[in-house]
Amino acid sequence: MGKINKIFPKGRKKAFTLSYDDGITQDKRLIKIFNKYKLKATFNLNSGLQNEAGSFVLNDLLIKRMDREEILGLYKGHEISNHGLNHLSLTSIPKEIIIEEILQDRKNHEKMFGNLVRGMAYPYGTYNKTVLEVLGILGIAYSRTVNDSGNFDLPLNYLEWNPTVHHNDPYLMDTAERFIKEEFNGLGLFYLWGHSYEFDLDNNWDVMERFCKYISNRDDIWYATNIEIVDYLDALDRLIYSTDLTLVNNPSSISTWVEYNGIPVEIKAGETKRLC
Structure with missing residues (x-):
């Protein structure tokens, strides 16, 4: 009887994915970096705020959301995911509004982009048992938290998918180096997340450029969107x-x-x- 192990496409044992929130103008610059290094990302958008009125100020920086005309062609080759219709904290609202926030957001994105939209990132990172129950009913296949794990484990529950690190983690490059050098007995997944406006707030676009150059174009890594990973692991099972x-x-x-x-x-x- 032979020995069988699960692997990623083409014999790889490592996968890398990215997740960025809010659909703001800095995504344009970020996508140029991702495309330059042939990386795939998931972008979590708020369809009820995709206009100038959805903009906000943070630490004296005006964070501008893009309107629908701007975003239609921008995210080609990447995944569109939900982030709540109006970016409300889902633990602070009645169940009826949770349903509206998620279902209408999904409807809007599917109509705009002409694709199934099955993923999500929790607005403000908040969720509870009620939220998890609603997401399952509404056909959400996964949802990202803001709880950095620091490791490369596969998610135990796709609706509580903890990323590896935020891009502002002081040990980001150390974590990347550990991922590159480690020999996994099973499967290893590096999940990076953040908001593209943070690069302007912190004046550290060079960090992302350096990181993407280091992590990209490696034959032993599968570069995938969030939903591609979910669907592939489901197919393996x-x-x-x-x-x-x-x-x-x-x-x-x-x-x-x-x-x-x-x-x-x-x-x-x-x-x-x-x-x-």
């Missing part, structure tokens, strides 16, 4: 094996990969494959 582990069926709509006796094997969508 749905693989069906024969009792002697010589056959495997992939009932999902995307290719999956496993390591069989140390050798990467692709199981294409709908395929039943003999492992030995």
